[in-house]
Amino acid sequence: MNTILVQATKEWQEFQRDRLSLALAFLLPLFSLLLFGYGIRLESKNIPIVIKDLDNTSISREFVQRLYATNIFVPASAGGAISPTDAIDRGLAKAALVIPKEFAAQIFQGKTSPVQVMIDGTDIANTQIIYNTIQAANLYFLGMLKKSTKPDATLQMVVPHLRLWFNPGREEAFFIVPGAFGLILWMFPALLAAVAASREKEQKTILRVYAANPNPLGFLLGKTLVYFAVAVCMAIMIMLVGALLFGVRLAGDPTPLLVATPIYLLTSVLFGLCLGTYASSQTVAVQATSTIGFFPCLLLSGFVYPISNIPFPLSLFSILVPARYFLELTRDAFVRGTGWPAVGAVPVILVGFCCFLLMSSWLGVRRMQVKD
Numbered sequence: 001m002n003t004i005l006v007q008a009t010k011e012w013q014e015f016q017r018d019r020l021s022l023a024l025a026f027l028l029p030l031f032s033l034l035l036f037g038y039g040i041r042l043e044s045k046n047i048p049i050v051i052k053d054l055d056n057t058s059i060s061r062e063f064v065q066r067l068y069a070t071n072i073f074v075p076a077s078a079g080g081a082i083s084p085t086d087a088i089d090r091g092l093a094k095a096a097l098v099i100p101k102e103f104a105a106q107i108f109q110g111k112t113s114p115v116q117v118m119i120d121g122t123d124i125a126n127t128q129i130i131y132n133t134i135q136a137a138n139l140y141f142l143g144m145l146k147k148s149t150k151p152d153a154t155l156q157m158v159v160p161h162l163r164l165w166f167n168p169g170r171e172e173a174f175f176i177v178p179g180a181f182g183l184i185l186w187m188f189p190a191l192l193a194a195v196a197a198s199r200e201k202e203q204k205t206i207l208r209v210y211a212a213n214p215n216p217l218g219f220l221l222g223k224t225l226v227y228f229a230v231a232v233c234m235a236i237m238i239m240l241v242g243a244l245l246f247g248v249r250l251a252g253d254p255t256p257l258l259v260a261t262p263i264y265l266l267t268s269v270l271f272g273l274c275l276g277t278y279a280s281s282q283t284v285a286v287q288a289t290s291t292i293g294f295f296p297c298l299l300l301s302g303f304v305y306p307i308s309n310i311p312f313p314l315s316l317f318s319i320l321v322p323a324r325y326f327l328e329l330t331r332d333a334f335v336r337g338t339g340w341p342a343v344g345a346v347p348v349i350l351v352g353f354c355c356f357l358l359m360s361s362w363l364g365v366r367r368m369q370v371k372d
Helices: 001-015 019-039 057-069 083-090 103-106 124-149 173-202 206-211 216-246 255-278 282-300 314-320 320-337 347-365
Strands: 049-053 074-076 095-099 116-119
Touching: 001 019, 001 173, 001 216, 019 173, 019 216, 049 057, 049 083, 049 124, 057 074, 057 095, 057 103, 057 124, 083 095, 083 116, 083 314, 095 124, 116 124, 124 173, 173 216, 173 255, 173 282, 173 314, 173 320, 216 347, 255 320, 255 347, 282 314
Parallel strands: 049 074, 049 095
Antiparallel strands: 095 116
């Protein structure tokens, strides 16, 4: 126990003197939360569209208004384009719609009145959204026409009554910010620990550690204790900022979050220490943590898109990403509020990661050597 406290005291003093570590611990996590919270938007809005109404009747204008009423489209600034197709070719619009002449006349005669729609397929993120939105607006417009032209007719239609649970306002922050908690609390505690472990070897201060003949486990736990405490402060800071700026607050039983968060932070610290003990320098440690830690966490954790969308066999690698499980827990704690029935297995899984990383870090400390 004395070895752990001595190592922890030494590490704390070095941490306070290192400006890079202080920035990694407090400034960069806060900046990352603001960047994720304000910068990422998954719901498409303000898609520019060019509409050429050759009929210019009350019916055609009503059809156009139905499209704009979806709050998805905005008129494109395509004054320099010579045609709707040219506006798409020049990147001024993502979609173009041409309403033909005799549009209203054919409708009142009971005939089909085709409307030409062109969609920019290079923007794959918006292509399906544009297609579905125009289809939905068209169905709504047809329903209005049927009621106005044949009010006595029996409408054989399914009328769904929709209700959004957990996030009725469709606030994207309630999806992004809890996910950002998992991403930030995985990346920055690991970076701090990796830099601290590799610094001993790079600056050859590990020689003083060897001279004291320490217990490798005590040496490891001393470092872990300091950066675990820093990670806890980091977690409290970003969760408070998330509540104040984005309104992300606990939705149900807080105990799963209170139990799993310290385990997750410990996993992150041990992951960084494991990489740091094997790295030859601080630069290598930072690069390894960013490559092995950040990118799998960002792409395979379900932060941006569902894990079910990840193709096989790449989806199997997501099983090895601890952030995947913590993101499920944070989104439940801050949005759904189901509690233990939904995320009861997450702390157990994180404990398994902790044990594996602790053993790997211990083996790494035992083989740390300074090259002649």
